[in-house]
Amino acid sequence: MNKLFKGFLFIASCISVMHVTAQKKTIDQKVDSVLRLMTLEEKIGQMNQYNDDWTATGPVTLDSDKAGQVRKGQLGSLLNCVGVDRTRSWQNIAMESRLKIPLLFGQDIIHGYKTTFPIPLAEACSWDMDAIELSARISATEASASGINWTFAPMVDIARDPRWGRVMEGAGEDPYLGSMIARARVKGFQGNKLGDLNSLMACAKHFAAYGAAIGGRDYNSVDMSDRLLWEVYLPPFKAAVDAGAGTFMNSFNDLNGVPATGNSYLQRDILKGKWNFKGFVVSDWGSVGEMINHGNVKDGYEAALSAVTAGCDMDMESRNFKNHLAQLVKDKKVPMTLVDDAVRRILRKKFELGLFDDPFRFCNKERETQALNNPEHPLASRSVAEKSIVLLKNENHLLPLSKNTKTIAFIGPLVKALKQNKGFWDVEVPGVDSNFIVSQWEGLQNKVGAGTTLLYAKGCEIEGTNKDGFAEAVAIAKQADVVILSIGERRDMSGEAKSRSNIGIPGVQEDLLKELLATGKPVVVLINAGRPLVFEYTVEHAPAILYTWWLGSESGNSIADVLFGDYNPSAKLVMSFPRSTGQIPIYYSHFNTGRPARSDDNHNYNSSYNDLSIYPRYEFGYGLSYSTFLYSNLQLDRKQMKPGGSIDVSLSVTNLGKYDGEEIVQLYLRDRVGSVVRPVLELKDFSKIKLKVGETKVIHFKIDTEKLSFYNQKMQWVAEPGDFDIMIGASSKDIRLKDEFKLVK
Numbered sequence: 001m002n003k004l005f006k007g008f009l010f011i012a013s014c015i016s017v018m019h020v021t022a023q024k025k026t027i028d029q030k031v032d033s034v035l036r037l038m039t040l041e042e043k044i045g046q047m048n049q050y051n052d053d054w055t056a057t058g059p060v061t062l063d064s065d066k067a068g069q070v071r072k073g074q075l076g077s078l079l080n081c082v083g084v085d086r087t088r089s090w091q092n093i094a095m096e097s098r099l100k101i102p103l104l105f106g107q108d109i110i111h112g113y114k115t116t117f118p119i120p121l122a123e124a125c126s127w128d129m130d131a132i133e134l135s136a137r138i139s140a141t142e143a144s145a146s147g148i149n150w151t152f153a154p155m156v157d158i159a160r161d162p163r164w165g166r167v168m169e170g171a172g173e174d175p176y177l178g179s180m181i182a183r184a185r186v187k188g189f190q191g192n193k194l195g196d197l198n199s200l201m202a203c204a205k206h207f208a209a210y211g212a213a214i215g216g217r218d219y220n221s222v223d224m225s226d227r228l229l230w231e232v233y234l235p236p237f238k239a240a241v242d243a244g245a246g247t248f249m250n251s252f253n254d255l256n257g258v259p260a261t262g263n264s265y266l267q268r269d270i271l272k273g274k275w276n277f278k279g280f281v282v283s284d285w286g287s288v289g290e291m292i293n294h295g296n297v298k299d300g301y302e303a304a305l306s307a308v309t310a311g312c313d314m315d316m317e318s319r320n321f322k323n324h325l326a327q328l329v330k331d332k333k334v335p336m337t338l339v340d341d342a343v344r345r346i347l348r349k350k351f352e353l354g355l356f357d358d359p360f361r362f363c364n365k366e367r368e369t370q371a372l373n374n375p376e377h378p379l380a381s382r383s384v385a386e387k388s389i390v391l392l393k394n395e396n397h398l399l400p401l402s403k404n405t406k407t408i409a410f411i412g413p414l415v416k417a418l419k420q421n422k423g424f425w426d427v428e429v430p431g432v433d434s435n436f437i438v439s440q441w442e443g444l445q446n447k448v449g450a451g452t453t454l455l456y457a458k459g460c461e462i463e464g465t466n467k468d469g470f471a472e473a474v475a476i477a478k479q480a481d482v483v484i485l486s487i488g489e490r491r492d493m494s495g496e497a498k499s500r501s502n503i504g505i506p507g508v509q510e511d512l513l514k515e516l517l518a519t520g521k522p523v524v525v526l527i528n529a530g531r532p533l534v535f536e537y538t539v540e541h542a543p544a545i546l547y548t549w550w551l552g553s554e555s556g557n558s559i560a561d562v563l564f565g566d567y568n569p570s571a572k573l574v575m576s577f578p579r580s581t582g583q584i585p586i587y588y589s590h591f592n593t594g595r596p597a598r599s600d601d602n603h604n605y606n607s608s609y610n611d612l613s614i615y616p617r618y619e620f621g622y623g624l625s626y627s628t629f630l631y632s633n634l635q636l637d638r639k640q641m642k643p644g645g646s647i648d649v650s651l652s653v654t655n656l657g658k659y660d661g662e663e664i665v666q667l668y669l670r671d672r673v674g675s676v677v678r679p680v681l682e683l684k685d686f687s688k689i690k691l692k693v694g695e696t697k698v699i700h701f702k703i704d705t706e707k708l709s710f711y712n713q714k715m716q717w718v719a720e721p722g723d724f725d726i727m728i729g730a731s732s733k734d735i736r737l738k739d740e741f742k743l744v745k
C-alpha cells in the first residue's frame with residue numbers, strides 16, 4: 001500500500017467514524033473531529049466566500065478557477081448561487097474534495113424569494129410582528145427549498161437620513177421598534193430551529209452603525225458617541241443575538257476612524273465578548289480589502305491581519321484571507337487558535353444546518369416546485385402589503401372609493417409597471433419570470449365590477465422633462481368620476497449605493513398632478529418609493545394620498561383592497577418624513593436643547609430653521625385610517641414606583657368610525673431630568689388592536705425599570721429616580737393622553 005493510499009484510507013475511516021458516531025457526539029465534538037483532519041489551507045478555505053457567476057451584488061473579482069478551488073477544499077461558501085440545480089452542481093464539486101465539507105449558499109433574501117413581500121421599511125410600518133415574521137418565514141420556506149441555506153438579512157441598521165438609499169432595507173429610525181422587528185425577522189427566517197428543512201440561517205447586518213453614514217452617502221464614514229451607539233444603533237443587533245441569529249455581517253463604514261471590518265471593539269469586545277455570540281461574522285462584500293482604501297492598512301496582508309484579529313471570520317469576495325492568511329500564520333502574526341476559532345464557528349453552523357448529514361438536503365426539486373407554487377404565499381404577501389400601505393391624507397373622506405364608481409382614470413408611469421414595483425432586492429429566481437407581479441392596473445381590474453369603466457394613460461415617465469403625455473392624461477381625467485395617479489421613484493433609486501441628494505419626486509410627475517387637479521376632478525395620489533420622499537406640492541394640493549412603497553408580488557391587489565375599503569389602512573410611519581431635504585436629519589426622539597424650537601414657529605434665537613416649520617411633514621408613528629379612534633380613561637395603578645417595580649397603565653380605545661379597523665396605540669416616555677440629557681420622548685411600548693365599529697377595548701401596558709433606563713455618564717445602564725411623563729399617542733406628535741409618575745429610591 002503506498003503512503004498516499006494509506007493516508008486516504010485513514011481519512012476515509014475518520015470520516016466514516018465521524019458519521020457513525022455522529023448521533024452520540026455533541027456538535028462541538030463533531031466540529032473538533034473535522035477540524036483535526038484539516039490542513040491550514042483547508043481551514044482558510046472555509047473562511048472564504050465567493051460570488052457565483054449568476055448575478056453579482058457588488059464589484060466582481062474575476063476568478064477562472066472557482067471550481068478547482070472548491071475541489072481542493074479551498075472554499076467554504078458561495079453567494080448568489082440559487083436554485084436546486086445550480087446549488088446541487090456546486091455541492092457535487094465540494095463532495096469531490098478530500099474532506100467533503102459541504103458548501104454554504106448565502107443570498108440576499110431581503111423581502112422574498114419567488115413571492116416578493118413589501119420592502120422591509122414598508123413592512124415595518126405595519127408594526128405587526130406576526131405579519132413580519134410570516135413574510136420572513138415564507139421567504140425562508142421558498143429559498144431553503146431552492147438550495148439556499150443562509151440569508152443576508154435582516155438588515156437591522158437604524159436609519160435617520162432618507163437620502164441614504166438603504167433606508168428601504170431596514171425598520172426605520174427607532175431602536176425599540178427596530179429591536180422588535182429584528183427579533184421577528186430572525187425568528188421568521190430561522191423558524192423553530194436551524195436544521196429544519198425550511199429554515200434559513202439569518203445574518204444581522206451591518207455591524208455596526210452603517211445607517212449613520214455622514215450625509216446619507218452610502219459607504220460613508222460614521223462618527224458617533226458611544227452613548228448614541230449603545231442606546232440607538234446597537235439595540236436591534238443585541239435583539240438579533242438574543243433571537244439566535246446564526247451570523248452577523250460587518251459593515252463598509254469606519255466607526256470613529258476604525259473600519260468596522262477591522263474593528264475589535266465591535267466584533268470581539270461587544271459581539272463575541274459581552275454578548276457571547278457563538279455564530280460567525282462574515283465581512284461585507286470586499287470590505288476586508290477596502291480597508292486599504294480607508295487608509296487603515298497598507299496592503300492585503302495587513303487587511304487580512306486586521307480583519308481576522310478583529311473577529312471577522314469569513315471574507316466575502318475580497319480574496320485577502322485566501323491570499324495572505326497562510327503567510328500570516330507562518331509569520332506568527334495570526335495564531336492558529338484564531339484561525340481554528342473562526343473555522344469552528346463556521347463548521348458549527350454547517351453542522352447545525354444538517355449539511356454534514358446530507359449536503360443536498362436543501363436541493364430537492366420536488367420540494368422546490370411545491371414551495372415556489374404554494375398558493376398561500378401570494379395571499380400572505382397581499383395581506384402583509386395591505387398592512388404596509390400608509391394613508392397620509394384623506395380630505396372629505398374621498399377614500400375609500402365606491403365600488404359603484406362609473407369611470408376611473410388610472411394615470412401615471414407606475415400603473416402598468418411590473419418589475420418596477422418589486423423593490424430593490426428582488427431575486428432572479430431561475431425559471432421564474434422576473435415580471436411575476438400583479439400590477440396596479442391588473443389589481444384595479446380584478447377589483448372593479450362590470451359597471452365600472454377603467455381608463456388608462458401613462459402621462460409621463462418617472463424621470464425626465466417630457467410632458468407630451470399630459471394631454472392624453474388630462475383628456476381621460478375629464479371623462480372620469482375620480483382620478484388615481486400613481487407616481488414615485490424607480491425601484492432602483494433606493495437601495496444599496498442609491499443615495500440621493502434631492503429626495504423630491506423625480507421628473508415632471510408633480511407637474512402632471514397639477515394639470516390633473518386643474519380638471520377639478522378628485523385625485524387620489526399613490527406614491528411608490530423606497531424611502532420617505534419630499535412631495536410638498538402633493539401634500540398641499542392632492543385631496544388623498546396613499547404611500548404605497550414597493551409592495552412586492554401582490555402590489556396591485558393590495559392597493560386595490562385599500563382603495564376600495566376591503567382593507568382599512570392601519571400602517572404608521574417608522575421614519576419621519578421631512579418637508580425638505582435640508583431638514584434632514586429629522587427624527588422624533590431628539591433632545592430639547594437649551595433653546596428649544598417653538599411650536600408657534602417663532603424662530604427668535606432658538607434651535608430651528610428660520611424658513612421652515614419645526615415639525616416634519618409627517619412624523620414618526622403617523623398614519624390615518626378610514627375610521628377615527630377615541631382614546632380615553634388613562635389610568636396608572638400607582639404614581640410612584642421603586643427600582644425593580646412596575647406600573648400598570650391602562651386606557652380605552654373606541655372605534656368611532658364607520659369601518660372596522662386597526663389602531664396602533666403608542667406609549668412614549670420622557671425622563672424630565674437626567675444626569676445626561678434625555679430625548680423629548682421615546683417609544684417604549686405599543687399595541688396594535690382590531691376594533692369593530694363602535695367597539696371599545698381596554699389596553700394595558702407595563703412600565704418597568706428597564707423602560708426607564710439609559711447610559712449615564714459612566715456608561716452604566718441605570719434608571720435614575722425622578723419624574724417621568726407618560727404620553728399615549730396615535731403618533732409621536734398626536735399625543736392623546738398624558739400623565740406623570742415618579743421613580744423613587
Ligand code: NOJ
Nearest residue numbers: 057058108152284285496
Ligand atoms: C453588499 C451589501 O452591503 C450587503 O448587504 C449584501 O448582503 C452583500 N453586498 C451581498 O450581496
